[in-house]
Amino acid sequence: MGPRILLVDDEQEFVQTLAERLQMRDMETSAVFDGPAALAQVQSHPPQILIVDLKMPGMDGIQILKQVKQTHPGIQIIILTGHGSEQDKILCMHLGAFAYFQKPVDIDRLITAIRQGYETILSNEQKTAPCDRYPETGSWQP
Amino acid sequence: MIPLHRLKPAFWDLPDTAGSHSGLNLKRKWKLIVLVTAILSLSPLVIMTLVDFSLTRRTIETEANTGMRTSLNTIAAMMSASLAEKPMVTGAKTLWDKTFPHLNTGMHNDLFLMDNTGRLLTPSYYYEAFGSRTILDAGLFTGPDGIVHIQAPDGTPLLAGYARVTHTPLILVQLRQADWLRDLWLKPRLKLLWFLCASIGFILLSIMGMATFLVGRIHTSERRRIEALHHEEHANRLASIGRLASGVAHEINNPLDIINQKTGLIIDLLTLGKQARPDQRLLPLAEDVLEAVKRCGTITRQLLDFARHMEPCVEQVDMEEVISQVLALLETDARDRGITIHVPPVPEIPEFACDRSSLVQIFLNLGENAITAMGKNGTLTIGVFHEKTDLVTITVSDTGKGISPEDLPKIFEPFYTSRTDRWGAGLGLAITYGLIREMGGDIRVKSVMGKGTRFTLTLPVKAARQSTSDGSLQLPGADMPVQSTSVSDDTRGDLYAKP
Numbered sequence: 321m322g323p324r325i326l327l328v329d330d331e332q333e334f335v336q337t338l339a340e341r342l343q344m345r346d347m348e349t350s351a352v353f354d355g356p357a358a359l360a361q362v363q364s365h366p367p368q369i370l371i372v373d374l375k376m377p378g379m380d381g382i383q384i385l386k387q388v389k390q391t392h393p394g395i396q397i398i399i400l401t402g403h404g405s406e407q408d409k410i411l412c413m414h415l416g417a418f419a420y421f422q423k424p425v426d427i428d429r430l431i432t433a434i435r436q437g438y439e440t441i442l443s444n445e446q447k448t449a450p451c452d453r454y455p456e457t458g459s460w461q462p
Numbered sequence: 463m464i465p466l467h468r469l470k471p472a473f474w475d476l477p478d479t480a481g482s483h484s485g486l487n488l489k490r491k492w493k494l495i496v497l498v499t500a501i502l503s504l505s506p507l508v509i510m511t512l513v514d515f516s517l518t519r520r521t522i523e524t525e526a527n528t529g530m531r532t533s534l535n536t537i538a539a540m541m542s543a544s545l546a547e548k549p550m551v552t553g554a555k556t557l558w559d560k561t562f563p564h565l566n567t568g569m570h571n572d573l574f575l576m577d578n579t580g581r582l583l584t585p586s587y588y589y590e591a592f593g594s595r596t597i598l599d600a601g602l603f604t605g606p607d608g609i610v611h612i613q614a615p616d617g618t619p620l621l622a623g624y625a626r627v628t629h630t631p632l633i634l635v636q637l638r639q640a641d642w643l644r645d646l647w648l649k650p651r652l653k654l655l656w657f658l659c660a661s662i663g664f665i666l667l668s669i670m671g672m673a674t675f676l677v678g679r680i681h682t683s684e685r686r687r688i689e690a691l692h693h694e695e696h697a698n699r700l701a702s703i704g705r706l707a708s709g710v711a712h713e714i715n716n717p718l719d720i721i722n723q724k725t726g727l728i729i730d731l732l733t734l735g736k737q738a739r740p741d742q743r744l745l746p747l748a749e750d751v752l753e754a755v756k757r758c759g760t761i762t763r764q765l766l767d768f769a770r771h772m773e774p775c776v777e778q779v780d781m782e783e784v785i786s787q788v789l790a791l792l793e794t795d796a797r798d799r800g801i802t803i804h805v806p807p808v809p810e811i812p813e814f815a816c817d818r819s820s821l822v823q824i825f826l827n828l829g830e831n832a833i834t835a836m837g838k839n840g841t842l843t844i845g846v847f848h849e850k851t852d853l854v855t856i857t858v859s860d861t862g863k864g865i866s867p868e869d870l871p872k873i874f875e876p877f878y879t880s881r882t883d884r885w886g887a888g889l890g891l892a893i894t895y896g897l898i899r900e901m902g903g904d905i906r907v908k909s910v911m912g913k914g915t916r917f918t919l920t921l922p923v924k925a926a927r928q929s930t931s932d933g934s935l936q937l938p939g940a941d942m943p944v945q946s947t948s949v950s951d952d953t954r955g956d957l958y959a960k961p
Contacts, residue, residue, distance in 0.1 A: 331716050337723040344730050402715030405766070422766075423719035424759045427726050 322347040323438040326367035328358040328384065329400070330376040338371075341427060347434070355379025362388055367395060369437050371430075374401035374408060382411065389416045394444065396437035400425055471674045473681035488677050495673040503665055511658055515651060522647040527609050527623070534625035534634055535607055537562070541575075542628045554632055558584045572637035576600065579631075588614040588637055603633055611640060703876060711765035718758050725751045764889045779818050781846055781854070782808045788825040792833065792842075800839045809848040814923050820897040827894040828858040828917050835862030835915060852923050859916035865909040873907065 325347050329335040335351035342349040350367075352358045355378055362370070370388060374381035385397055399412045402423040409420045418440070419433040473488040544561075545553050554575055565573045566585065574586040580600045582589055602610055607625040614620050619640035626633050728748045732740050785805060796803050825844070832842045840861040847855040865873060872878045876892040898905050903921035 331720060334716070334720045334723055337720070337727050341723060341727050341730050344734050402719065403712045422763065423715040424722040424755055425719060427723075 323368045323434060323441070325349040325369045325371060325434065326358065326361055327351040327371045328353075328355070328376070328381070329371075329373040330354060331373070342431075342434075345431065355381075355384050358384055359387060362392060362395070366392055368441050369434055370395050370397045371400050371434075372397060374399060374412075375403040382408075382415070385412060385415050385417060394441065396441060398430070398433055398437065400430070471678050471681075473677060488681055491680070492673050492677045495676065496669055499669045499673070500666060503669070504662060507658070507662070507665075511654075518651065519647050523643055526643055526646065530609065530623040530636060530638075531607055531625070534623050534636055537565075538607070538625035538627045538634045541632070541634065542630065545627065545630055545632075554583055554627075554630070570638060570642065574635055575627075576633050576635055577631045578626075578633060583632070586635075586637070588616075588618070588620065600633065603635075612637075707765050707876060711762040714758065715762055718755055718762070721751065722755045722759075725755065764893075776815050776817055778813075778815050779821060781811055781814060784818065784821055784825065785844060785846070788822060788829060788844075791826060792829045795830075795833055796842065799833065799837065801833055801836055802841045804841055804843045806843075806845050808846045811846075811848050811854055811923060814854060816901050816921065817897075820901065824894050824897050824919070825858075827890040831890060832858060832860035832862065832915070835864075836860050837862070840914075848923075854921045854923055856919040856921065857916055858919075859914060861914040864911040864913055865907070865915055866911060870907065870909060874905075 322345070325339075325342055327335045327339050327342075327349060329338075329351070330353055332353055335353065339349040339351040350361070350365075352361055354376060358370070358372070359379075361367075370384075372381040372384050381399060381401065385399070388395055388397060393416070396418040397416070399409075399417050399420045400423060401408070401421075404420065404422050412420050418437045421430060421433070471492075473492075540561075541554070541557060544557050558575055562573070565571075566587065567573075568587045572587040574589075575583040577583060578600045602612060602622070603624045603626070606628075607623075609621060609623045612620050612622045614637075621638045621640050621642065623636040623638075624633050725748050729745065729752070732745050732748070785808060789803060789805070792803065829842065829844070836842070843857070843859045845857040845859075847857075849855065869878075874891050874895045876889055878891075895905060898919060898921070901921055903919055905920075906918045907915065908918070909915040
C-alpha cells in the first residue's frame with residue numbers, strides 16, 4: 321500500500337484529476353478545495369503527504385504549511401503552485417516544506433518527490449515508535 | 463589646418479535631434495547673445511577711443527599752431543625792432559641774411575619774408591621765383607598774425623603761419639605741409655589703433671566662445687531632458703509589460719496544469735487502464751497535447767524568470783573559470799554547426815566579485831544568441847578586458863547575419879524574437895539586460911548587416927547591487943543601450959576592432 325495523500329487546491333478540476341491519477345498509481349489520495357477543510361481533514365484523518373497550492377481564497381498555502389508543521393511535524397508537505405516566485409520557494413523550504421513545484425508539473429517528478437517523502441517518513445518511523453510520533457493515526461501501521 | 467566643421471558647435475546644424483524649434487532657437491539665441499554682449503562690451507571701448515582720438519588731435523593741433531604763431535611773432539617783433547631805423551626792403555634783406563640765414567630749412571619749414579603786395583623778399587622753397595610779384599596773395603593774411611590753409615603752385619596743400627612785422631609792410635610767413643600736423647599725432651595713434659583692433663578681435667572671439675559654450679550647455683541639458691523623458695516613458699511602458707507578463711504567466715499556469723493532468727489521466731487510462739482495445743491514435747494525440755503543455759510551461763517559466771527578483775549572491779568570481787564553464791556548455795552546439803569559439807587570454811582580475819550564476823547566464827544567453835545568429839560556420843569571440851581598475855569590459859562578437867537598424871532598438875525588449883523555431887520566447891536578451899543592470903553594469907550593441915554583431919558589456923569590478931524601489935524586476939528601458947550602426951565604410955572598419 322502506498323502513502324496516504326491529501327491534495328489541497330481551489331482548482332477542483334485539477335485536484336480531482338490529479339487525485340485520480342495518483343489513485344491509479346496505488347496511492348490513497350483524497351482532495352479538498354480550501355484551507356479550513358484541509359486542516360479539518362488533517363485533524364480527523366491525518367495524511368502522510370500533503371500537497372498544497374499556495375494561492376487559495378481564504379487561507380493560503382503558507383498558512384496551512386505553518387499550522388500543519390506546528391501540529392503535525394511528521395507530515396511531509398509538497399507545495400504545488402502556479403504563482404510561486406523564488407522568494408516563495410525559499411520561504412516554503414524554510415518553513416519546512418519537503419518539495420516545491422511550479423505548475424504545470426510533470427507527474428513523474430511529482431511521484432518521485434512523493435516517494436522520497438514517504439521514504440523519509442518510513443525511515444523516521446523506524447527510529448521512533450509510530451504511536452508516539454503519530455498518536456492520531458490509530459490503527460495505521462507502516 | 464583646422465577643419466572648420468570641427469569648430470562648429472553641435473547645436474548649429476541640428477534641427478532634428480533636439481526638436482525642430484529648439485535647434486533654430488538655439489542658433490538665434492547664440493546670435494543674440496553674441497550681438498548684445500559685443501555691443502555692450504565694445505561700444506564704450508570704441509567711443510572712448512574715438513573721443514581720445516579727436517581730443518588728442520585737437521590738442522596737438524592747437525599746441526602746434528600756438529607754437530608756430532608765438533615763434534613767428536617773436537621773430538617779427540625782433541625784426542620790427544631792428545628795422546625801425548633802416549631802409550625797409552634792403553634793410554630787411556640784410557637783416558635776414560645776417561640774422562636768420564639758416565631758418566629756412568626747405569619743404570618742412572619754409573620761412574621767408576614778403577611784403578604786403580605779395581612780393582617775396584627772401585627765398586622760399588615753395589615760391590622759388592625770388593622777386594616775383596604774382597605768387598602769394600597778400601590778401602590771405604588779413605590779421606596781424608594767424609594760420610591759414612593755402613595751396614602751393616604745385617598743388618601741395620600747405621599750412622601758412624604769418625605775422626606782420628609792425629610798422630613795416632613786411633609779412634613773415636612760415637609754410638608747412640598740411641599733413642605735417644597729422645603726421646605728428648596720427649602715427650603714434652595708428653600703433654594704438656592696431657592694438658585696439660587686436661583687442662576687439664580678441665573680445666569678439668571670447669564672446670563667441672562664451673556664447674557657444676553657454677548655448678552648448680543649454681543644448682546638452684535640453685537634449686538630456688528630452689532623452690530622460692523619452693526613457694522614462696519607455697521604461698514605464700516596459701515595466702507594465704513585465705508586470706502584465708508575469709501576471710499572465712501565473713494565471714495561465716493553473717488552467718495549464720488542468721490540461722496537463724487531464725491529458726495525463728487520458729494517457730494513464732489508455733496505458734494503465736483496463737480498456738480492451740483503445741483507438742491507436744488516441745495515445746499519440748494525448749502525448750502531443752502534453753508536449754504543447756510543456757512548451758507553454760517553458761514560456762511561462764521563462765516569463766517568471768524574467769520577472770523574478772532573486773537576491774544575487776555576490777562572491778569572488780574567477781572569470782577564466784566562468785568562461786571555461788560557459789564554453790563547455792556552448793561547445794557541442796558550436797561544433798555541430800562548424801563554429802569556432804575564440805577566446806583571447808583572459809586577464810587576471812583578482813578582486814572581481816559578482817553573482818556567479820547571473821554572469822554564467824549572461825554569457826550563455828549572448829553566446830547562444832550569437833551561435834543562432836551565425837547558423838553554420840563563423841567565429842564567436844569572447845573577449846575580457848580589464849583596462850580601468852574599477853571596470854571589466856566583456857565583448858561577445860559574432861560573424862552572423864547582423865541585426866537590422868530597425869530591429870536594433872527592440873532587441874532588449876521582452877518578447878522580441880527573430881527566431882522562427884518554436885522555443886524562442888524572446889526573453890533571453892531582456893533577461894540578460896536585467897541581470898546586467900542588477901549588477902550595476904551596462905550593455906551596448908553594435909551591428910552591421912551581413913558582417914556581424916558585437917555586444918559590449920561593462921561590469922563594475924565590485925558588483926554594486928542596484929535594487930529597484932518596488933522590489934520588482936529590473937526591466938530594459940531606462941537607458942536602452944542601443945547603438946545603431948549604419949552600413950558605411952568608416953564604421954565597418956571598427957566593428958571588429960579591439961576596444
